[in-house]
Amino acid sequence: MIKVENLSKKFDGKFAVEQINFEVAAGETLVLLGTSGCGKTTTLRMINRLIEPDFGEVYIDGKNVGRQQPELLRRHMGYVLQNHGLFPHYTVLENMSVVPKLLKWDKEKIRERSMELLDKLKLDSVLGKQYPSALSGGQQQRVGLARALMADPPILLMDEPFGALDNITRADIRREFTELDELVKKTIILVTHDIQEAFEMGDKICLMDQGKVMQYGTPEELLFKPQSTFVASFLKEHKLLLELKSLKMGEHTAWELLEQLEPGKLKEILLTSEG
Amino acid sequence: MEESQSLAQFMVQQSGKLMSQTLTHISLTLLSMVFAIAIAVPLGIWIARSRKFSGPVLGFAGILQTIPSIALLGIMIPFLGIGPKPAILALFLYALLPVIRNTYTGITGVDPVIVDAAKGMGMSKWQILIKVELPLAFPVLMAGIRTATVINVGVATLAAYIAAGGLGEFIFGGIALNNSNMILAGAIPAALLAVILDFLLSRVQKLSLKRVRVAYLLLPFLFILFCSFYFLPSKIGGRMLAGFTPEFMGRQDGYLGLKEVYKLQMETVVVSDAVKYKAAYEGKLDVIDGYSTDGRLKAFDLITLEDDQHIFPPYYAAPVVRQDVLKKYPELEMVLNKLSGLLNDEEMTGLNYNVDKLKQSPEKVASDFLSEHHLLQSALPGGKGLIRIGSKVFGEQYILAQMYKLLIRGYSHLDVETKTGLGGTQICFDALKNDQIDLYPEYTGTGLLVILHPSPSVLNGIPKDKDAVFGYVKKEFSRQFNLTWLKPIGFNNSYALMMRRKQAADLNIKSITDLVHYIKEN
Ligand SMILES: Nc1ncnc2c1ncn2[C@@H]1O[C@H](COP(=O)(O)OP(=O)(O)O)[C@@H](O)[C@H]1O
Ligand SMILES: [Mg+2]
Numbered sequence: 001m002i003k004v005e006n007l008s009k010k011f012d013g014k015f016a017v018e019q020i021n022f023e024v025a026a027g028e029t030l031v032l033l034g035t036s037g038c039g040k041t042t043t044l045r046m047i048n049r050l051i052e053p054d055f056g057e058v059y060i061d062g063k064n065v066g067r068q069q070p071e072l073l074r075r076h077m078g079y080v081l082q083n084h085g086l087f088p089h090y091t092v093l094e095n096m097s098v099v100p101k102l103l104k105w106d107k108e109k110i111r112e113r114s115m116e117l118l119d120k121l122k123l124d125s126v127l128g129k130q131y132p133s134a135l136s137g138g139q140q141q142r143v144g145l146a147r148a149l150m151a152d153p154p155i156l157l158m159d160e161p162f163g164a165l166d167n168i169t170r171a172d173i174r175r176e177f178t179e180l181d182e183l184v185k186k187t188i189i190l191v192t193h194d195i196q197e198a199f200e201m202g203d204k205i206c207l208m209d210q211g212k213v214m215q216y217g218t219p220e221e222l223l224f225k226p227q228s229t230f231v232a233s234f235l236k237e238h239k240l241l242l243e244l245k246s247l248k249m250g251e252h253t254a255w256e257l258l259e260q261l262e263p264g265k266l267k268e269i270l271l272t273s274e275g
Numbered sequence: 276m277e278e279s280q281s282l283a284q285f286m287v288q289q290s291g292k293l294m295s296q297t298l299t300h301i302s303l304t305l306l307s308m309v310f311a312i313a314i315a316v317p318l319g320i321w322i323a324r325s326r327k328f329s330g331p332v333l334g335f336a337g338i339l340q341t342i343p344s345i346a347l348l349g350i351m352i353p354f355l356g357i358g359p360k361p362a363i364l365a366l367f368l369y370a371l372l373p374v375i376r377n378t379y380t381g382i383t384g385v386d387p388v389i390v391d392a393a394k395g396m397g398m399s400k401w402q403i404l405i406k407v408e409l410p411l412a413f414p415v416l417m418a419g420i421r422t423a424t425v426i427n428v429g430v431a432t433l434a435a436y437i438a439a440g441g442l443g444e445f446i447f448g449g450i451a452l453n454n455s456n457m458i459l460a461g462a463i464p465a466a467l468l469a470v471i472l473d474f475l476l477s478r479v480q481k482l483s484l485k486r487v488r489v490a491y492l493l494l495p496f497l498f499i500l501f502c503s504f505y506f507l508p509s510k511i512g513g514r515m516l517a518g519f520t521p522e523f524m525g526r527q528d529g530y531l532g533l534k535e536v537y538k539l540q541m542e543t544v545v546v547s548d549a550v551k552y553k554a555a556y557e558g559k560l561d562v563i564d565g566y567s568t569d570g571r572l573k574a575f576d577l578i579t580l581e582d583d584q585h586i587f588p589p590y591y592a593a594p595v596v597r598q599d600v601l602k603k604y605p606e607l608e609m610v611l612n613k614l615s616g617l618l619n620d621e622e623m624t625g626l627n628y629n630v631d632k633l634k635q636s637p638e639k640v641a642s643d644f645l646s647e648h649h650l651l652q653s654a655l656p657g658g659k660g661l662i663r664i665g666s667k668v669f670g671e672q673y674i675l676a677q678m679y680k681l682l683i684r685g686y687s688h689l690d691v692e693t694k695t696g697l698g699g700t701q702i703c704f705d706a707l708k709n710d711q712i713d714l715y716p717e718y719t720g721t722g723l724l725v726i727l728h729p730s731p732s733v734l735n736g737i738p739k740d741k742d743a744v745f746g747y748v749k750k751e752f753s754r755q756f757n758l759t760w761l762k763p764i765g766f767n768n769s770y771a772l773m774m775r776r777k778q779a780a781d782l783n784i785k786s787i788t789d790l791v792h793y794i795k796e797n
Contacts (some may be wrong), residue, residue, distance in 0.1 A: 071399050075396070099396050
């Protein structure tokens with residue numbers, strides 16, 4: 001579905017992204033993981049051509065995005081930003097109508113779709129008439145996602161979508177998002193620096209450092225077959241937690257089984273031991 | 276007495292004029308703003324996109340704003356003539372900076388994350404501008420438009436100087452005629468206009484632009500354009516055009532007398548003294564008022580028309596001195612009188628020409644003249660006391676002030692300080708009365724009509740000859756203000772109508788009566 005080949009970008013003569021390769025199949029979620037400044041955002045923005053690569057290509061369904069008109073390309077890719085990027089002068093509903101209007105949907109269709117998404121994202125329909133500044137951080141982020149989903153784009157690009165939220169809200173909203181039926185069929189590229197988030201949401205993880213891919217594979221591959229000491233040490237702090245969560249024992253993961261024994265206790269122990 | 280007339284009475288009496296001046300004023304302001312917005316907003320957007328041009332563009336617009344308004348208006352006369360065109364252009368130039376700057380600040384101040392989101396959703400550059408950047412920059416942009424509008428309501432008063440009309444006609448006419456009702460009748464509506472426009476625009480500033488179509492934005496612009504052209508003084512084609520100063524327009528011994536006594540009926544516009552000679556020379560005006568000894572008469576090859584029915588009173592110049600100073604320094608009178616009877620009209624015109632056109636300094640012209648007449652002596656040691664000489668702001672007064680300075684220094688032990696450039700008659704006279712200066716050269720006609728301001732019945736009783744007027748002002752100044760008129764210098768700088776020498780010759784016009792006949796026949 002999405003194929004990235006030798007993608008590179010220089011800023012001021014220095015590589016921000018260097019020779020990146022990965023492939024995301026339809027319906028899969030790829031997480032771009034790495035510390036701040038390692039080139040995740042730059043990579044993501046080259047996919048919807050907010051940044052033009054210096055070398056390399058991006059293909060979507062076999063078609064080179066470099067040959068398509070950027071505006072048309074972007075209307076079929078949802079884009080969710082860290083600070084939601086909602087238009088302060090538009091109400092929630094108006095924010096949500098932006099892409100459908102660009103696609104010349106009729107009013108009725110826009111209204112129906114808006115109501116459907118507000119409902120799915122557990123947003124009260126009275127919020128539709130509010131301006132973004134009147135909403136809580138969690139609500140703003142939901143609206144940001146709703147806006148990206150309005151036209152039901154096959155691809156969703158998300159840049160640290162939970163980054164601006166406090167820890168508790170972040171965990172809640174992340175869980176809601178993963179359970180959302182709208183997201184199940186989507187091909188998603190998600191940028192994060194949060195290891196737990198990456199392992200929870202990613203079908204594939206692309207671990208980056210200083211513009212290069214350190215390892216690209218499934219969460220299990222990264223965890224159990226690290227290709228370098230960098231990968232191993234990057235995951236070390238969370239290793240036990242992640243292993244428990246990814247170890248399958250029949251229907252459930254080891255984590256889930258242990259959690260059932262004494263809810264909450266295990267997390268507490270692990271978190272204190274991890275420091 | 277005119278003084279007893281209240282402001283309200285004046286405004287009611289002049290309501291027709293007031294209305295048309297106000298409408299013209301609004302038109303000048305709004306029309307210039309429409310053009311300014313049409314240019315400055317795109318320019319502001321452009322420099323917000325190409326930041327490297329922001330410095331030069333804002334710098335240039337900034338320089339335009341520092342040009343004094345009158346100078347800017349003067350610069351334009353050779354290209355655009357007089358009338359609304361140059362006035363609107365000048366106002367337009369003044370409005371550029373605030374609008375460009377605020378458009379630029381507004382657009383660059385939009386959160387880049389928001390613009391990024393808009394781009395990411397697939398909006399085109401134009402859509403981002405119209406739907407995101409402009410609506411978000413709108414309050415800041417409007418603040419710039421408000422600033423510019425308020426400035427322009429003020430500057431538009433100066434449009435009266437170049438025959439573009441507006442409330443400046445009352446303001447400057449009132450200042451020139453020392454008529455405070457007239458000043459206020461112009462100033463109060465101008466101030467109200469600024470407040471009202473600012474208020475209306477503050478309302479517009481609160482509007483949300485997000486749903487507004489570009490077409491709707493253009494509508495008010497077109498409306499203003501349409502209305503404004505209607506209210507602006509229209510260009511007069513083919514016929515002869517007269518340009519008179521605000522002062523001349525309001526004076527009995529000026530335009531009012533011309534209408535009454537000569538039955539002159541011609542198209543007139545109001546212009547400033549600073550521009551009328553040039554405008555006449557360039558053929559933008561055919562008849563102007565002026566002073567018969569003005570050096571520009573010679574410089575611009577104009578001739579004066581004979582006042583065959585004697586409506587212009589004599590304007591013989593003489594020094595007016597504080598009586599206490601004359602008593603304290605009795606030698607002063609003898610020194611000042613050395614100049615009396617020495618200069619006729621033509622000579623004075625020549626001296627003025629040297630200053631106004633040849634750009635010689637008044638000091639040099641004064642000392643050359645005195646030395647020619649063997650009156651120049653090197654300064655005696657001073658220390659006896661200080662004499663402060665005032666003058667109004669024009670060449671002739673500067674020259675006379677310098678001559679008096681040289682004479683006092685050469686023939687007495689008094690020190691001299693000159694306070695030149697004291698605005699108009701009223702300012703000079705007040706300075707003299709309030710002991711800020713000791714003497715200044717004044718004209719008999721001005722003393723009579725501007726300062727003494729006698730009622731029409733008294734005025735009619737004074738014969739219009741030189742000696743009668745001089746005798747009257749001398750007596751009244753002494754009685755009312757303790758000021759003394761010394762002997763006249765000789766020349767008569769009276770009002771006169773002027774035309775281009777060639778045109779006057781071609782049309783065979785020598786006197787004001789000839790002019791009136793010519794206009795009637797055509
Ligand atoms: N527009 C830009 N101009 C110059 N340098 C940039 C620009 N955008 C990103 N960079 C640099 O490129 C590197 C990668 O940035 P980014 O992709 O934003 O990292 P991440 O999203 O992983 O935190 C960083 O060193 C950053 O400073
Ligand atoms: Mg980033």
